[in-house]
Amino acid sequence: MASILPGEDDCFSCCAGLVMLGALTLLVYQIMKPLLQYYPQQEPSPDIPPGSRGLPLIGETVQFMAAINSGKGFYEFVRLRRLRYGNCFITNIFGGTHVFVSSTVSAKAILNNDSGKFGKRYIKSIAELVGNQSLLCASYQHHKLLRGQISNLFCTNSLSVFIRQFDQLIVEALKGWEHRSTVVIQDEALEITCKAMCKMLISVESGYELEALQREVGNVCEAMLAFPLRLPGTRFYKGLQARKKIMSIIEKTMSERRRGLKANEDDFLQRLLREEAAAVGHGLTDEEIKDNILTMIIAGQDTTATAMTWMVKFLDENPEVLHTLTKEQVDLGRKTWPKSSSFLTLESINEMTYASKVVKESLRLASIVPWFPRLALEDCEMEGFKMMKGWNVNVDAKSVHLDPTVYSDPNKFNPSRFDDGGGYSRFLAFGMGGRTCLGMNMAKAMMLVFLHRLVTTYRWKVMDQDSSIEKWGLFSKLKSGCPVTVTCINKDAILST
Numbered sequence: 001m002a003s004i005l006p007g008e009d010d011c012f013s014c015c016a017g018l019v020m021l022g023a024l025t026l027l028v029y030q031i032m033k034p035l036l037q038y039y040p041q042q043e044p045s046p047d048i049p050p051g052s053r054g055l056p057l058i059g060e061t062v063q064f065m066a067a068i069n070s071g072k073g074f075y076e077f078v079r080l081r082r083l084r085y086g087n088c089f090i091t092n093i094f095g096g097t098h099v100f101v102s103s104t105v106s107a108k109a110i111l112n113n114d115s116g117k118f119g120k121r122y123i124k125s126i127a128e129l130v131g132n133q134s135l136l137c138a139s140y141q142h143h144k145l146l147r148g149q150i151s152n153l154f155c156t157n158s159l160s161v162f163i164r165q166f167d168q169l170i171v172e173a174l175k176g177w178e179h180r181s182t183v184v185i186q187d188e189a190l191e192i193t194c195k196a197m198c199k200m201l202i203s204v205e206s207g208y209e210l211e212a213l214q215r216e217v218g219n220v221c222e223a224m225l226a227f228p229l230r231l232p233g234t235r236f237y238k239g240l241q242a243r244k245k246i247m248s249i250i251e252k253t254m255s256e257r258r259r260g261l262k263a264n265e266d267d268f269l270q271r272l273l274r275e276e277a278a279a280v281g282h283g284l285t286d287e288e289i290k291d292n293i294l295t296m297i298i299a300g301q302d303t304t305a306t307a308m309t310w311m312v313k314f315l316d317e318n319p320e321v322l323h324t325l326t327k328e329q330v331d332l333g334r335k336t337w338p339k340s341s342s343f344l345t346l347e348s349i350n351e352m353t354y355a356s357k358v359v360k361e362s363l364r365l366a367s368i369v370p371w372f373p374r375l376a377l378e379d380c381e382m383e384g385f386k387m388m389k390g391w392n393v394n395v396d397a398k399s400v401h402l403d404p405t406v407y408s409d410p411n412k413f414n415p416s417r418f419d420d421g422g423g424y425s426r427f428l429a430f431g432m433g434g435r436t437c438l439g440m441n442m443a444k445a446m447m448l449v450f451l452h453r454l455v456t457t458y459r460w461k462v463m464d465q466d467s468s469i470e471k472w473g474l475f476s477k478l479k480s481g482c483p484v485t486v487t488c489i490n491k492d493a494i495l496s497t
């Protein structure tokens with residue numbers, strides 16, 4: 001999961017005043033609007049990417065904050081500039097220079113980073129929330145070490161176990177819909193994905209601890225886009241307090257495990273502790289384990305829930321796709337329902353050919369993580385322009401996904417465009433290179449299980465067609481949450497399990 005808001009670590013605190021200005025954006029924007037129109041643009045230089053650096057010091061921060069605060073979402077800021085300036089443009093936000101790049105060739109070069117010219121970009125305030133030992137913030141060597149250890153957890157065996165656990169959770173949740181006429185997909189999906197992450201990572205399944213984790217992880221996520229002010233009552237302060245509570249739950253679980261309690265659990269924590277005990281100098285430290293457990297809960301829940309919500313909306317708008325999908329899933333279901341234990345398996349997931357394309361197309365069109373922030377570690381050249389050391393270079397994945405020269409008729413929801421497999425460097429929903437999403441297969445599996453159970457158990461219809469985006473969301477989330485009417489059409493599918 002990428003940190004969405006770009007920023008300049010070193011000057012972050014001295015730019016705090018500017019960010020504050022941005023937070024009062026509507027007021028300021030109204031005052032400055034006329035000024036912005038008349039402010040002369042910098043003389044374009046053939047070496048430097050086209051674009052506007054905005055006002056001195058403030059740059060285009062106000063316009064960026066206005067986009068975050070609008071119903072169109074923060075990506076609107078990038079979309080408008082990409083339309084105006086093309087595949088590579090420059091801007092200035094939060095006191096830092098940002099370049100956005102949206103060609104497949106440059107995306108591949110930056111994300112694969114064979115030249116070693118780009119580092120991961122992150123904001124200090126986000127590092128405080130997820131922890132500075134998190135994969136999301138680790139620098140090159142440390143990241144390599146952490147990733148090496150953590151990626152072992154995402155093996156095929158873990159995926160098989162996870163699919164069954166996730167299906168159980170979905171079936172349980174769908175049973176609860178039987179006597180309801182409407183549900184809000186975003187809320188339901190978030191509850192299920194958070195439960196799934198807590199179970200997979202530390203075997204917390206119910207009770208006080210699960211409730212506390214669900215609540216506090218939500219508070220950490222909300223604090224990620226907040227102004228980093230440590231005053232009681234602020235969102236950022238609430239996020240830091242929430243982090244402390246989550247850490248104490250993980251610490252308590254770790255100490256129980258070390259005392260031999262629940263040591264038979266086969267969750268990610270237990271496996272990391274086992275590796276730590278067995279390793280000669282290479283196991284993860286307690287801080288690394290704790291920060292990365294929190295990172296994985298955060299990285300896995302909201303992203304996947306948001307993707308599921310968009311998928312439901314796209315299917316509702318495309319009845320012919322829904323029809324083909326339902327047929328595939330009902331045929332598959334007929335093979336499993338009569339059996340006594342009929343939870344989905346990795347094998348059944350692998351049979352979902354059309355559904356996999358629906359998932360991929362939903363991820364393309366929604367582009368949940370719209371751009372991936374990187375830092376130029378030295379001067380270099382990109383798209384024929386100079387990039388200077390210290391600039392933020394953002395790979396604009398959403399523009400690649402919506403580029404008509406890359407995907408024909410890009411705004412159409414058409415899963416069949418992936419009949420040929422889809423092209424490695426064109427599909428960027430999970431990133432690319434050494435920082436590719438670790439939970440990619442789990443995320444896809446969750447979306448497939450959810451799809452299967454939804455279309456084979458319920459007839460449903462989206463009630464609110466509004467496509468407005470939630471303000472201040474970490475990802476492009478539907479403001480409505482996507483409420484749907486539901487009618488159970490196949491009790492056997494959920495009751496026989």
Ligand code: HEM
Pocket residue numbers: 001002003135136147295296297299300301303304307368369372373428429430431432434435436437438439440442443
């Ligand atoms: C639909 C759901 C998801 C989407 C769209 C998504 C997207 C992404 C993207 C784009 C990145 C790379 C960002 C970059 O290069 O800057 C990433 C990284 C990451 N994701 Fe996901 N993700 C999803 C679900 C998950 C799940 C379920 C997990 C696991 C529990 C997970 C764990 C991670 C981790 C640990 C990283 C950091 C990898 C690293 O820096 O080495 N993600 N994700």
